[in-house]
Amino acid sequence: xxxxxxxxxxHRPLSPHLQVWxxxxxxxxxxxxxxxxxxxxxxxxxxxxxxxxxxxTASGLCPEAYTTYLTFAAxxxxxxxxxxxxLAGFIHLTxxxxxxxxxxxxxxxxxxxxxxxxxxxxxxxxxxxxVWFYLFATGKVAL
Amino acid sequence: xxxxxxIQRSAKDWKKSAKHGAGEWLAExxxxxxxxxxxxxxxxxxxxxxxxxxxxxxxFVHVPLNAGLISLLFLVxxxxxxxGLKVIIDDYIGKPGTRGLLNLVxxxxxxxxxIAALGGLYFVFKA
Numbered sequence: 001x002x003x004x005x006x007x008x009x010x011h012r013p014l015s016p017h018l019q020v021w022x023x024x025x026x027x028x029x030x031x032x033x034x035x036x037x038x039x040x041x042x043x044x045x046x047x048x049x050x051x052x053x054x055x056x057t058a059s060g061l062c063p064e065a066y067t068t069y070l071t072f073a074a075x076x077x078x079x080x081x082x083x084x085x086x087l088a089g090f091i092h093l094t095x096x097x098x099x100x101x102x103x104x105x106x107x108x109x110x111x112x113x114x115x116x117x118x119x120x121x122x123x124x125x126x127x128x129x130x131v132w133f134y135l136f137a138t139g140k141v142a143l
Numbered sequence: 144x145x146x147x148x149x150i151q152r153s154a155k156d157w158k159k160s161a162k163h164g165a166g167e168w169l170a171e172x173x174x175x176x177x178x179x180x181x182x183x184x185x186x187x188x189x190x191x192x193x194x195x196x197x198x199x200x201x202x203f204v205h206v207p208l209n210a211g212l213i214s215l216l217f218l219v220x221x222x223x224x225x226x227g228l229k230v231i232i233d234d235y236i237g238k239p240g241t242r243g244l245l246n247l248v249x250x251x252x253x254x255x256x257x258i259a260a261l262g263g264l265y266f267v268f269k270a
Contacts, residue, residue, distance in 0.1 A: 038228075044221075044224060045256065047185070047216075047260065048217070048256050048257075048259045048260040048263070049259075050200075050263075051204075051213070051262075051263030052259050052260070052262070052263040053263070054201065054204060054267055055262065055264065055266030055267045055270075056263070056266065057197065058267045058270035059270040060270065061266070070196070070197075086186075089186075093182065096178075096179070099175075100175060103172060131186070131190065134190070135190065135193060140190070140194035141194060
């Protein structure tokens, strides 16, 4: 542990010392929460592009806009992005629930923290597989 | 190893903002809670619309409740996105000038996404 600050210095909380930290699942899910939060921006951009394309086609400003959008959204690259957004979104959702539980002052002990980290990851992966299995099985989406 | 110096000092001694902080904290949690049902609704709507074409999408957006929820989703998630990106910028960018500039870019970007989405929605209804 580093030396305590002098009494006159402002008393700031210390950041984790990454060099001396042993890997733990909670540090993985912690940074993953930030990464998945950024990754879900792709979903918001796709959603905004969907509305822009729909508006452009409906108003007649650019009649082929929606076809262009659908061609991209249903392309292998588009589907890969949708898949990534689904996975990142579910991980961020379960991570967000974990943080809301912590914000209520619950579940800080090691056992509960580990359990929430793992159950959040497993739930997110299973939910993503379920969604995409359904999409492919019903023929709504095809490669 | 016990952090004895931590025990000696009261929580009141910790460096904290006297002006703001509680508002941001509540806004982050508030938007998170609102986004849980909204995002799940968007997911189920997206699944329902996938594989269908232009007419189905147009009919979906024309339902007032759907248009309202879409607007709410973009407003709340745009705000949530801004706060999330701001925390990342504040954490990693130490230079005040660069940090301020990046946060301005962040604000413009988030506003642009929300305005684009709501603008698209406006043109759907105007048509």
